[in-house]
Amino acid sequence: MKALQKKIVAKGKVLSDTVLKVDSFLNHQIDPNLMKEIGEEFAARFQEDGVTKIITIESSGIAPATMAGLLMNVPVVFARKRKSLTLSQNLYTAQVHSFTKKETNEISISGDFIQQDDVVLIIDDFLANGQAVLGLLEIIEQAGARLAGVGIVIEKGFQSGGQLIRERGIRVESLANVASLQNGKVEFMVESSTL
Numbered sequence: 001m002k003a004l005q006k007k008i009v010a011k012g013k014v015l016s017d018t019v020l021k022v023d024s025f026l027n028h029q030i031d032p033n034l035m036k037e038i039g040e041e042f043a044a045r046f047q048e049d050g051v052t053k054i055i056t057i058e059s060s061g062i063a064p065a066t067m068a069g070l071l072m073n074v075p076v077v078f079a080r081k082r083k084s085l086t087l088s089q090n091l092y093t094a095q096v097h098s099f100t101k102k103e104t105n106e107i108s109i110s111g112d113f114i115q116q117d118d119v120v121l122i123i124d125d126f127l128a129n130g131q132a133v134l135g136l137l138e139i140i141e142q143a144g145a146r147l148a149g150v151g152i153v154i155e156k157g158f159q160s161g162g163q164l165i166r167e168r169g170i171r172v173e174s175l176a177n178v179a180s181l182q183n184g185k186v187e188f189m190v191e192s193s194t195l
Contacts, residue, residue, distance in 0.1 A: 001041050001175040005188055007034055008154070008176055014184045018128075018159070026153065027060035027125055038175060039067025042123060042151045045173045046072070049148040051121045053077055053114060055139070057096070057107055057132050060125040064153050068123055077114060079107035079136060092142040096135035107135050109143075116144035127152040127174065130161025137170075149173060156181075157189045 013021040025031040042064070051072055056065040057079045069076035081096075082105075090111035097104045114120065122136045133150055140147055149171035155162050157177045165172050177189035 001037070003034060003037055004153070004176045007031070008178075008186055012186060014181045014186060017181050018156070020154070020156070020178065020181055020186065022154065026063075030063050035063050035067050038064045038153060039069075039071050041175055042068040042121075042173070043071035046121050046148055046151065049121070050119045051148045053118045053145075054121045054123055055079065055109065055114065055136055056123050057081065057136065061123055061132075064125060064151075065123040068121070068151065072121075075113070077109055079109050079139065081105040081107055092139040094135035094138040094142075097129075097131045107139070109139050111143065114139070114143040114145055118143070118145040119148050120145050121148045121151060123151040123153075125153045127155040127161045127165070127172070128159045130164040133161065133165055151175075154178060 007025055008022060011024045015021050023029065025034055051074055053074055054065045054069045054076045056062055058081055062078050065076045091108045092111060093106050093108045095104055096107050120140050122133060124132055127133065137147065147170065150165060152172060152174040155174035155177045157179050162172055178186055179189045180187040
């Protein structure tokens, strides 16, 4: 997605060979126009897959997932990272390690919001080592739902997550696939979406 790649180059900050900061438009301050385009792109890519629910993890995946949900006319459910007094029973849970935050969280989704007859699309902001997607896959399996695929705003193609997910035969659609963050410069893969 060219508009996203341009925004990454213009506004993203390379903090190291593995960390790309995009908080000025994606995950702290949100560019709603770009988010609308991201939602349109995910909706177009998955429009024929019978998606009935979109799931993500709080908090950075919520904006792109919500825009896609609006355009696909399906509910969006986000996995919580923290315990809630109102969310204590009938839960699907999984352990997820965050590459960026260097911490492990137990994520959870209420069994009231994902059922066996759902066709689920996972959307998240980043794919690095694949732990968030694997956690969400575990929840989908616990619910007995069917996976349509995975939509990723920015994939770090030089890390193992994309390969790990694709080796399971799972369709991954990345809107921007970063090949390298070497020498403070963002380089993109030629192809950004693959099965």
